[in-house]
Amino acid sequence: MIALMIAIFCCCVPMAMPSQHIVAFCGDLGIASQSGAAMLSVLLGSAFLARQFWGWLADRIGGLWTLLWSSLAQATALTGFLLTQDEAGLFAVSAAFGLGFSGLLPAYVIVIRKFYPVKEANWRVPTVYFAGFLGMAAGGWGAGVLYDYFGYYQPAFATGIGFNIINLVILLTLVVRRRDNGLRTAMA
Numbered sequence: 205m206i207a208l209m210i211a212i213f214c215c216c217v218p219m220a221m222p223s224q225h226i227v228a229f230c231g232d233l234g235i236a237s238q239s240g241a242a243m244l245s246v247l248l249g250s251a252f253l254a255r256q257f258w259g260w261l262a263d264r265i266g267g268l269w270t271l272l273w274s275s276l277a278q279a280t281a282l283t284g285f286l287l288t289q290d291e292a293g294l295f296a297v298s299a300a301f302g303l304g305f306s307g308l309l310p311a312y313v314i315v316i317r318k319f320y321p322v323k324e325a326n327w328r329v330p331t332v333y334f335a336g337f338l339g340m341a342a343g344g345w346g347a348g349v350l351y352d353y354f355g356y357y358q359p360a361f362a363t364g365i366g367f368n369i370i371n372l373v374i375l376l377t378l379v380v381r382r383r384d385n386g387l388r389t390a391m392a
């Protein structure tokens with residue numbers, strides 16, 4: 205449970221950065237705020253549509269693997285914000301970021317449902333989600349603090365990638381641990 209809480213915190217820190225700062229980021233690059241708002245719409249629209257894909261995938265590979273793949277997709281897209289400075293590229297990166305982050309939060313509920321008794325869902329789901337909401341708040345706020353200190357967004361996005369890597373390490377550990385437990389059970 206603690207590992208899930210740390211994982212969701214670490215995935216929600218980078219999740220909040222582009223969605224809360226994309227318009228300002230575009231302004232810093234000399235891109236009109238209307239285009240930045242359109243990028244935010246593309247990001248959220250992509251997330252809305254991709255949520256169906258992640259649900260389909262979770263039904264086939266399980267919540268833990270879905271978390272791992274969607275977190276990897278989010279980290280990859282967040283890297284695009286570091287490398288892309290032009291408007292067309294940022295539209296593509298925004299769409300990719302929406303694709304990645306949309307699978308994360310629902311998959312945590314699937315993981316909780318899989319590994320804990322249903323009668324405990326009434327406190328486990330909100331407890332894990334509370335850690336995620338703290339991560340979203342820290343990500344949005346932290347990106348602003350880093351921007352204020354450095355004067356540009358690259359350090360914030362790099363920090364977000366660092367948090368995403370921690371998330372990936374935790375999820376990969378849980379996947380490997382789950383696989384090892386499954387093998388031991390099958391061999392017994």
